Amino acid sequence: MMLTADQLEIRGLARDFAQGEIAPHVEAWDAAAALPDTLFGSLAELGFLGMLVPEAYGGLALDMGSYLVVIEELARADAATALSVAIQNGPVAGALLAHGSEAQKERWLPALASGEVLGAFALSEEGAGSDAGAVETAARRDDGGWILTGRKKWVTNGARAGLVLVFARTGAPGELGCFLVPTDTDGYTVGPRTTTMGLRASETVDVVLDDVRLPDDALLGEVGRGLSVALDALTVGRIGIASQAVGIGAAALEHAVRYAREREQFGRSLSEFGAIQAKLADMASRVSAARATVREVGALVQAVRDGSSHDGRGAESLVARVAGAKLVASEVAMFASDEAVQIFGGYGYMRDYPVEKLMRDAKGTEIYEGTSEIMRVVIAREIQRTADGR
Ligand SMILES: Cc1cc2nc3c(=O)[nH]c(=O)nc-3n(C[C@H](O)[C@H](O)[C@H](O)COP(=O)(O)OP(=O)(O)OC[C@H]3O[C@@H](n4cnc5c(N)ncnc54)[C@H](O)[C@@H]3O)c2cc1C
DSSP: OOHHHHHHHHHHHHHHHHHIIIIIHHHHHHHHHHOOOHHHHHHHTTTTTTTTOOOOOOOOOHHHHHHHHHHHHHHHOOOHHHHHHHHHHIOOOOHHHHHHHHHHHHHHHHHHHHTSSSSEEOOOOOTTSSSSGGGGOEEEEEEEEEEEEEEEEETTTTTTTTEEEEHHHOTTTTOEEEEEEEEESHHHHHHHOOOOSSSSSSEEEEEEEEEEEEOOGGGGGGHHHBHHHHEEEEEHHHHHHHHHHHHHHHHHHHHHHHHHHEETTTEEEEGHHHHHHHHHHHHHHHHHHHHHHHHHHHHHHHHHOOOOOOOOHHHHHHHHHHHHHHHHHHHHHHHHHHHHHHHHHGGGGGTTTTTHHHHHHHHHTTTSSSSSHHHHHHHHHOOOHHHHHH
């Protein structure tokens, strides 16, 4: 799918920023396990913290294709930066746009878009990962408002966030509510940072809610319908993660091509060996196929957001199409980064070279916002549904 002139322009902007301001520091940020405050200031100035937010709320109002191109470019430089940005724009702003009342949108979207507030999405718990309906964090009614109690696991952006979307049980198992929780509310605390395999500069923290008292209008969407809020949020979220994965795969390919041309063994550059050429060809064709899939599905997400019909199969099929894009792209990222490490040989295994980080980062894309196994469950369910003519 060809990029439009506008999409090429925003890609140029994102690429210049990512290669100039992010790439030179990635090794240091990974080692320090932290992204600098100044990075978020620059991302805010570029408008990258409110890419899908309408202009009326101070956002860039980008189309989905442009948004995905920016995420890919950020991830080509640093997947941790891309993850923070994708959470802000995807599940957080996405859920507010899809389910927020006008007052909720006015309160939060301008703050998110300007970067004044960073957002986080807290669904997972110790006993509720893939099975999101098993959430045990409780929301109980009190004096016209809500009181939340529980513990959330592995919240990306959690310590830096000013707003967290917390999913809590409002009734029977699986009956959830989605709550807009300002992080300066009494009873809200953040646990220590988790040490992760990859994406080490990204904040992954547990969040504790100890009798967090919220007003009635903190509820986003309807009582008991939190799972469908989560699913809508994850639809925008997962296509962003798919684009993040394409960026990781593209970076792996670029490093591998460069290294194969520079490194000589047996008196020839590695790129002259058929075995290496075959690896590069497989990496290049799979990355480009994943990118094409992500762009096509991104266009479908846009069409549904616009309220126009996309492929005539309804919003339900979109969830499966997005799952397919995430599944394919994350597995390509894993494949390409693994092959890049192999092409670098022993150097590929060393921290001093860039490709082992790509492999560590790629693994995350097969897990967060729904594992590859769950993506397959979603896709298989859709195949059965359409085969049954439902
Ligand atoms: C770096 C990172 C950042 C994260 N950020 C966030 C965040 O910001 N917010 C948030 O809410 N969560 C976040 N998570 C949590 C993430 O979404 C969960 O880890 C993920 O959904 C899987 O849940 P789990 O780890 O409990 O695995 P489990 O659900 O216990 O799954 C374990 C294994 O069993 C498989 N499995 C489970 N059920 C089935 C099934 N029905 N059929 C087939 N296989 C199945 C899984 O695919 C997996 O391989 C993050 C995780 C990581 C690693």
